[in-house]
Amino acid sequence: xxxxxxxxxxxxxxxxxxxxxxxxxxxxxxxxxxxxxxxxxxxxxxxxxxxxxxxxxxxxxxxxxxxxxxxxxxxxxxxxxxxxxxxxxxxxxxxxxxxxxxxxxxxxxxxxxxxxxxxxxxxxxxxxxxxxxxxxxx
Numbered sequence: 001x002x003x004x005x006x007x008x009x010x011x012x013x014x015x016x017x018x019x020x021x022x023x024x025x026x027x028x029x030x031x032x033x034x035x036x037x038x039x040x041x042x043x044x045x046x047x048x049x050x051x052x053x054x055x056x057x058x059x060x061x062x063x064x065x066x067x068x069x070x071x072x073x074x075x076x077x078x079x080x081x082x083x084x085x086x087x088x089x090x091x092x093x094x095x096x097x098x099x100x101x102x103x104x105x106x107x108x109x110x111x112x113x114x115x116x117x118x119x120x121x122x123x124x125x126x127x128x129x130x131x132x133x134x135x136x137x138x
Contacts, residue, residue, distance in 0.1 A: 028053045032062070032084055032126070041066060041122050052126075054134035065123040068116035074109050077129040081105040081115065086123035089116050099123075 041048040041064035053060040083103040089096040117123040
């Protein structure tokens with residue numbers, strides 16, 4: 001019996017396609033001071049939320065607070081909070097961290113947190129939720 005060369009190995013499986021992302025939105029450039037000149041929270045409103053951008057896996061909102069945001073969590077989205085104006089605190093796991101203009105807080109998905117205003121003026125934040133499809137009414 002004559003044995004020939006071994007057959008070539010089978011070809012590797014084709015690579016898996018990259019996961020598809022929801023369609024992106026249009027680019028947005030915005031002056032926050034100009035936006036606030038036309039959309040400032042009223043003296044009796046506890047919260048004013050404005051969706052600035054809604055694209056793919058990201059929602060960018062401008063939050064104006066006169067009262068605390070109740071404790072909540074985002075099951076499938078990380079949240080980045082950037083303080084534009086005012087003073088307050090972010091409370092995570094019972095620990096309050098003071099925040100003021102220029103502060104940034106990163107809250108991983110599934111983390112219970114609340115945001116409270118301190119002082120007389122509204123607390124104004126840019127909130128970016130990333131990781132779940134955008135919902136304009138989030």
